[in-house]
Amino acid sequence: MRRRSGWRFEFMPSPLPTYYRNMKKRAGNVLTDDQIKECEDLGILVDKDDQGTLLQILTKPLDDRKF
Numbered sequence: 278m279r280r281r282s283g284w285r286f287e288f289m290p291s292p293l294p295t296y297y298r299n300m301k302k303r304a305g306n307v308l309t310d311d312q313i314k315e316c317e318d319l320g321i322l323v324d325k326d327d328q329g330t331l332l333q334i335l336t337k338p339l340d341d342r343k344f
Contacts, residue, residue, distance in 0.1 A: 289335040291320035304330065 297317040324331045
């Protein structure tokens with residue numbers, strides 16, 4: 278995505294390792310152990326509810342404007 282758009286995104290810091298150790302409790306069996314490890318390596322956040330699973334990476338704001 279960075280290469281296509283020409284933008285240089287700065288990502289938020291990854292969660293602590295305990296976030297990924299506790300992921301099975303939050304996400305159930307949606308992800309395998311290998312997929313959880315890959316999420317940890319890439320800093321991907323995972324959330325799940327009764328409507329599905331969300332994988333996301335957060336970026337730092339591009340400027341200091343408030344909405």
